[in-house]
Amino acid sequence: MNRRQFVSRVSLGAAAACTTFAKPSLAAAAISSRVNIRFVGMMTFLQRSDRSFLVATPGHHASHHMTHTPFLMARAGSPIAKALGMTPALGVIPEAFDTMLVGTQANEFVYRNLDNTSLEIVSGTVDTVANQATEMALMNKIAPGKRVRGNIEKWASSTISLRGGRIENSYGHPDAGKVWSFGNYKQRLTDAVNFNGDDAATTTIRLTNAEDARTFTVPAGGSTDLWVFSAAQPDRTVAAPTMLEHSEVLFDYLVDAKAIVATCPDATGRNVPMTELPYVKPTSASLGIVASETAPPMSDLCFIAAILLGSGK
Numbered sequence: 001m002n003r004r005q006f007v008s009r010v011s012l013g014a015a016a017a018c019t020t021f022a023k024p025s026l027a028a029a030a031i032s033s034r035v036n037i038r039f040v041g042m043m044t045f046l047q048r049s050d051r052s053f054l055v056a057t058p059g060h061h062a063s064h065h066m067t068h069t070p071f072l073m074a075r076a077g078s079p080i081a082k083a084l085g086m087t088p089a090l091g092v093i094p095e096a097f098d099t100m101l102v103g104t105q106a107n108e109f110v111y112r113n114l115d116n117t118s119l120e121i122v123s124g125t126v127d128t129v130a131n132q133a134t135e136m137a138l139m140n141k142i143a144p145g146k147r148v149r150g151n152i153e154k155w156a157s158s159t160i161s162l163r164g165g166r167i168e169n170s171y172g173h174p175d176a177g178k179v180w181s182f183g184n185y186k187q188r189l190t191d192a193v194n195f196n197g198d199d200a201a202t203t204t205i206r207l208t209n210a211e212d213a214r215t216f217t218v219p220a221g222g223s224t225d226l227w228v229f230s231a232a233q234p235d236r237t238v239a240a241p242t243m244l245e246h247s248e249v250l251f252d253y254l255v256d257a258k259a260i261v262a263t264c265p266d267a268t269g270r271n272v273p274m275t276e277l278p279y280v281k282p283t284s285a286s287l288g289i290v291a292s293e294t295a296p297p298m299s300d301l302c303f304i305a306a307i308l309l310g311s312g313k
Contacts, residue, residue: 035165035197035218037121037205040098040172041230042068042246044254044305045136045193046152051128051309052163056156057114057230058249068249070114070158071279073227076107080224083216084207086110091276097229098172098192099270113279114158114228117209123164124201130166135177135190136306139250142182143257148307155253160228165197175241175267175301182247182260189262189303230302231277241269241301250305267301 039055046054058068073094074081089111094101139148153159170192171177180189197203203218205226218224248259 034199034223035123035203036223036225037195037197038098038100038170038225038227039160039193039195039304040191040227040302041070042249042302042304043070043228043230044139044152044250044307045133045167046148047131047306047308049309051131052161053129053131053167054153055160055162055228056152056253057158058253059155059157068157068230069277069279070228070230072112072114073109073229075225076110078224080205080216080226081110084112084205084214085212086112089276089278092278093273093275096272096275097231098227099174100170100172100192111278112207115279117158117207119158119160119228120206120208121160121162121165121195121197121203123197123203125164127163129162129164129195131308132166132168133190133193133304133306135169135188136193136304137180137182137189137250137262138187139255139305139307140310141187142185142260143251143255146255146257148255149253152254162195164201165195165203167193167195170194173301174270175264176303178264178266178301180244180262180264180267180301180303182262189301191301191303193304241267244301244303246302254305254307262303264301 041057043055043057046056048054057070072084072086074084074086076088087110088107091106092109092111093106094104094109149155169177169190171190172192176191177188179186197218199221201220203222203224204215205218205224206215207213216224242263242265244262244264247262251257251259
């Protein structure tokens with residue numbers, strides 16, 4: 001089933017040249033033996049004055065052509081899954097969202113809705129996050145001099161605060177790492193970003209919403225894996241993988257500027273299995289209710305955007 005035929009999206013991160021799938025034998029080794037939080041899908045990394053990051057997923061825009069839904073994924077039976085109250089979601093095929101998970105089985109993972117929920121991830125005692133993620137869409141350059149909207153935390157469906165550790169390029173789609181054009185501005189785009197904690201320090205992950213608060217602590221030298229997805233409910237139209245029509249979402253929510261659609265003549269899309277999309281309809285975040293709908297992920301590369309201090313990398 002070719003992604004050209006569908007509209008729905010999920011992925012974040014990239015590599016210098018990602019034109020092949022991860023081999024099944026590499027699936028288990030894709031995440032390093034440290035604290036690794038993998039962000040996949042459409043979301044934005046905003047660098048704050050202390051060099052920490054706020055990560056925001058798109059809110060539910062009443063007039064927009066798609067609805068983005070954020071959710072967590074972890075390995076079934078893992079300590080972090082138990083601590084954060086994560087549960088199975090029938091019919092969800094992880095590799096449909098992330099090529100790094102090719103070869104895994106659906107029953108290996110559990111989930112939690114992130115709608116109306118915040119995460120705080122603190123690694124060590126330094127607020128600064130070392131930024132090695134060079135392929136996030138740089139809004140400072142795509143829309144230079146434009147005003148960043150001041151209500152980002154208000155419209156976001158979920159927010160994640162990152163302090164300490166580092167972020168780096170990864171990939172979850174074969175079109176990641178290719179050069180995309182926003183009008184006259186061109187850059188390589190990542191569709192997945194990894195956050196790595198400080199191995200020599202304690203990392204604390206705290207989840208909160210109006211009804212629930214949960215904390216998981218990884219001691220120095222410990223390890224844990226967690227995925228943060230931002231999935232889009234399918235539209236009725238068919239999207240061409242060479243044109244990222246959802247680019248307008250970034251402008252709707254982030255900057256006061258006319259939307260510019262990203263294009264890449266070399267983009268091909270990819271083949272994906274049919275899958276359930278967990279939490280496609282907004283529910284009580286604390287209950288972990290599955291309200292899903294069958295569809296493949298978005299046919300387009302779902303890239304990550306960034307607003308960095310100064311001119312950006």
